[in-house]
Ligand SMILES: Nc1ncnc2c1ncn2[C@@H]1O[C@H](COP(=O)(O)OP(=O)(O)OP(=O)(O)O)[C@@H](O)[C@H]1O
């Protein structure tokens with residue numbers, strides 16, 4: 167075991183990678199939250215055609231391995247694009263697209279798929295009596311959604327959103343496949359010089375463990391706070 | 402004056418309401434009795450348009466609508482003049498007691514917030530919840546929740562309040578506080594249509610009792626006429642069974 171590598175190089179490289187991992191996580195989540203919510207509403211209201219399309223897309227995204235999706239998008243898409251560039255004589259370098267674009271694309275779509283299901287089940291978990299009471303006191307459908315249904319659904323979705331945040335944060339360790347230097351990417355590069363891969367992965371393990379543990383504690387506090395104010399709907 | 406004429410309603414092949422007619426005057430308390438599944442809830446839900454009847458007319462004061470063809474504008478006008486108290490309270494879980502009562506004023510009727518807050522507080526005081534303005538439904542007992550439900554109904558000063566078994570989800574020791582509030586409203590001249598199994602309430606408070614079975618009104622009259630001198634066999638049998646259960 168090369169201890170020197172772990173605390174001279176590994177820790178420093180890992181810390182340099184943390185902002186990159188968090189960056190990919192946050193941007194993907196920020197794209198996915200509104201998108202997932204819109205998809206959930208579309209599914210929930212059973213909008214014809216769109217609802218079925220979303221359902222298929224969600225199954226597709228959730229049913230195939232992330233690694234394969236990354237490979238298809240990152241390696242497959244530019245090749246297809248390049249083929250088209252050559253065929254149609256476009257003045258464009260198909261391989262010049264920033265890898266972050268691919269990362270945001272893959273991760274935000276995957277999170278959107280999960281959040282669609284999260285929001286949809288949260289919407290259907292709001293009791294039917296809530297919508298009826300809202301209509302009965304004279305609210306129209308839009309007002310009932312804004313004041314009663316959606317706020318309750320969002321609150322009951324928070325634990326699952328936190329969970330998904332953590333999952334997303336862990337899966338972003340695959341962005342090194344797209345040459346992005348996140349925690350894993352930085353350490354793999356550092357390790358390659360002296361073949362210190364075991365040490366590198368131990369550092370990765372510890373960094374993810376500490377960050378994940380911290381996030382979990384933070385989310386628990388958020389959820390407990392909400393419970394304390396009893397804002398969570400009762401079922 | 403409030404009246405319904407010839408309400409007909411089916412769920413699939415189940416013909417639930419087979420022509421319901423009755424009317425009441427301002428200040429009347431009509432109690433609807435009947436065995437489970439006879440269609441009592443469905444009547445109230447049709448009157449509040451939570452269910453669309455296949456046929457029927459409804460008059461509340463000067464508003465007259467067809468239950469089948471009413472437009473959303475007409476439905477909105479009816480809902481502004483009537484209020485529903487649900488069996489399971491159906492309070493808005495994400496709103497405090499005060500917000501529950503205020504919401505229909507501020508959102509549906511565009512009453513300015515300070516004024517709405519005043520009305521809502523007065524309504525909550527009336528049902529004895531002056532110390533629970535900021536409590537969420539989950540922090541209230543069943544009896545307190547149902548009283549918020551009643552406050553939400555009276556806050557809009559409706560022409561009629563529809564009660565669907567307001568005490569049947571409550572523990573026995575909490576029934577009294579809700580019936581007490583309802584009695585007080587009756588004394589103040591609030592017009593109510595009440596579905597209930599509380600016979601003492603029907604006897605003491607009702608101006609008119611309707612007994613229904615199988616989607617039709619079997620008999621209606623004053624509480625004395627129905628309880629002391631029922632004409633129809635079905636009414637007699639029902640009352641006998643209920644009185645036995647109460648003992
Ligand atoms: N949404 C619905 N879909 C299908 N059938 C329904 C629906 N609501 C009520 N019914 C049927 O209509 C009939 C009357 O129901 P309703 O709830 O009006 O009875 P009720 O007199 O209020 O009974 P209870 O005393 O049990 O509350 C029942 O046979 C019931 O199964």
Ligand SMILES: [Mg+2]
Nearest residue numbers: 441442443566
């Ligand atoms: Mg009923």
